[in-house]
Amino acid sequence: MTDDTSQSGIGVSRRRFISAAGGAGAVALAGCTEEETGDGDGSGAETDTGSNGGGSGLSGEINIAGSSTVFPLMSAVAEEFEREHDDVSIDISSTGSGGGFENHFCPGNTDFNNASRPIKPEEEDHCAENGVEYIELVAATDALTVVINNDNDFATEMTVEELAQIWEADAAETWNDVRDEWPDEPIDRYGADETSGTYDYFVENVQGEDRGHTDDYQATEQDNTIVQGVQGNEYAIGYFGFAYYYQNPDTVTAVAIDNGNGPVEPNLETAASGEYSPLSRQIYTYPSISSLAEEHIAEFARYFVDQTDNEQLVAEEVGYVPATQDVKQEQEDKLEDAISQAQ
Template identity: 75%
Template sequence: MTDNTSEKSVSGVSRRAFIITTGVTGATGFAGCLESEEDSSGNGNGNGNGGNGNGNGNGNGASASLSGEINIAGSSTVFPLMSAVAEEFQKEHEVVRIDVSSTGSGGGFSNHFCPGNTHFNNASRPIKPEEEELCADNGVEYVELIAATDALTVVINNDNDFATEMTVDELAQIWEADAAETWTEVNSEWPDEPIERYGADETSGTYDYFVENVTGEDRGHTDDYQATEQDNTIVQGVQGSEFAIGYFGFAYYYQNPDQVTAVAIDDGDGPVEPNLETAASGEYTPLSRSLFTYPSMDALAEEHVAEFARYFVDQTDNEQLVAEEVGYVPATDETKEAQMQTLEDAISEAQG
């Protein structure tokens, strides 16, 4: 079963229209790998340049006259983060119009980015060889940038008190191509009730990541589920049935912590709950993953796009925005610096 409402977008709209913000207890007490010198206002990295020392960053006089359009498609998982950053950027550059669409990582690459119709593609997994080939065929060059770290989250109904912990193999039995039809087929202590599934569409990078790291290519992915790029649809579906299960990016659970229950995953060392700390430490395996965005080189030749790309990378270690507001693990200082250098090299090449 497939949900045909696979695309959503936001353009110049407050992120609070699609992000349900919630408080985080102890959010500032992250492990050292989450520490940042980020100014909580989002205006740079603490040294006032906000643009990696190039004098072009984050609302200074040189960039006040920026104008133009920026079109971004791709991952529903990256969508809330990219949209939040876009809203902050537009506060400083009101005549820059940014449209962010949620099409799935694969749908974004195949239908929008590689054909040359968008400036960025968001992805919850690295670009695939066939997508690289499609981009090359259309003369689209790009640079890969790390956006954040996610804890892909499996959720069940709040009334489900039997499957709050699962091994990776139990999870695979539920989601593989030849999937179990009832809960008791997976674990004899679980009820003899049909499993109702909600998950990512096959155009999604989350789908690809789940297959690669949970079921494996040889076991595939069941077709007996409600497939959608609308993560809130998954939340609603799981809410509606005691015997439902779903999976999506952690930000969507973070935004709905009382509506559904997150499953602790046992990868051999005992069950681990998905949260910012376990994702940052690498303890939450195998479902911790990097998130990406891919700006095209042609787009980076335009100053308003290049400036937005700088701003985006500059915000990746912003704990307030990335962690507390959206629900992902911010970049470390080292990762941000490396990504900024990668970006600056690409901008120099594009504008040279």
């Protein structure tokens, strides 16, 4: 999001974070599971924190920017880590994947960048120019979700081509431009800002780079703003990461997407299986290798990767598909190699 202060600062309770992230009356990620994941109940959220357990003496600051899609997962993990390590302060800003790389991470001002798509070649070059080395870690799998107003009973299922007609540069102006039987009403669009990895992913996998993305929409890095906009107009449409829909499924209606094999609803099962195509995707975090030289940052990175297969936290609380054991092991090996290089 363009306002870095609106979703930052994790030294608050999980429920207070959720309320703040959603804003007044918005799709606050309210309604997480009633159980906290950090009570040592075998959920996996507070175990195997690395070589330093709670009260280990770790201290210092960790600065994270980037994707609004990864934000709720990173925030949930950060709070659990801070619960164990009182002297570690973690600040997370939701700036969009591209905004995080361009303005924060590649200039060397943050320790991690969250991203809802892989780093781009121009971002790699920017980081290299500033001597910023990094590794890519898979955080989870997301089901990028298209939503409509709850009173919209005609567009609950769409083909990928129909989505492309709505969002391409030369976009349809009214709903019946897309399908003859749909109303002759203007399409009111809300979506990710061009600094967002979600924007990039949508362009690449729905309409294609050659068809571009319409400028006739409300662009934002605040997913709650998208929900508010869609809530407020029967003929509105928007898109964002699945976690924001998962937490409040009654606020807006998710569209089932037909990629040639019939309409498929976004959920954890269809994202995990790949059936929800082409909008299921991996999401990432990128730690700076130089930052991993600091023990508290290395331990947080280990803790984050350790939680990626935690079904209660990743799936039940946040709303993403956890990593498989094989993927988690690959990320652990990659991280340990980077920590060895840094230290």
